[in-house]
Amino acid sequence: MDIIVFSLLLLVLFLEALYILLREPKLNIYNKYIIAVSMLVLLYATVIDPCFYNIVRIISVLVVLTANVKLKHPDYEKPDYRYLLILIGATIINII
Secondary structure, rough: HHHHEEEEEEEEHHHHHHHHHOOOHHHHOOOOHHHHHHHHHHHHHHHHHOOOHHHHHHHHHHHHHHHHHHHHHOOOOOOOOOHHHHHHHHHHHHHH
């Protein structure tokens, strides 16, 4: 389960980096859905093995999903780097 969540978060990070470099709005339209799937996988992992670390991982992905909704700008504006920093932090939390 850990590798699935980590790979999904890396996919979101890769798409966001491509969006920043290329400014193509179609690159990151599915990020909300990918983050939601990783949240469901983490919830399943927490039900199977309830521990404090899994709860921290769920909270980190929930923060990323909230930042994706609240910090994203319209397509014509420059990208928000705060969201990228939050995404990097959540990816690092899920590595450990």
